[in-house]
Amino acid sequence: MTTSVRITSGACGFITWVRIRNGGKNEPYSVEMKSDCEHVTRMAGDIKELNRMDAFVRFMENPVYRAADRHLKHVSCPVPAGILMALEAEAGFRLPKDAHIEFMQEILELER
Numbered sequence: 001m002t003t004s005v006r007i008t009s010g011a012c013g014f015i016t017w018v019r020i021r022n023g024g025k026n027e028p029y030s031v032e033m034k035s036d037c038e039h040v041t042r043m044a045g046d047i048k049e050l051n052r053m054d055a056f057v058r059f060m061e062n063p064v065y066r067a068a069d070r071h072l073k074h075v076s077c078p079v080p081a082g083i084l085m086a087l088e089a090e091a092g093f094r095l096p097k098d099a100h101i102e103f104m105q106e107i108l109e110l111e112r
Helices: 038-044 052-055 063-071 078-093
Strands: 002-008 015-021 027-034
Touching: 002 078, 015 038, 015 063, 015 078, 027 038, 027 078, 038 063
Parallel strands: none
Antiparallel strands: 002 015, 015 027
């Protein structure tokens, strides 16, 4: 199977395409990325392969977030989360459903 995602980063206008392929039983998953962002492109060189359980490695030890720390300039960039969501879907840990962040004009009442 192959899972592909398109990540639109927002204000910067950059788009990143990610394709993750299952390498087979006990084999690493291949990660292919193409991005309009030069920083994401450099980050891609550090994560050409991931293991399925990398989806559950905590932030500070996670290979995707470690690569992001080395290369990305904005900590709120959605690309690392998108990569891990694609990995989770390819590994069968989540449904391939879209995620969204929306900025709202009206004030929302948040229940406590």
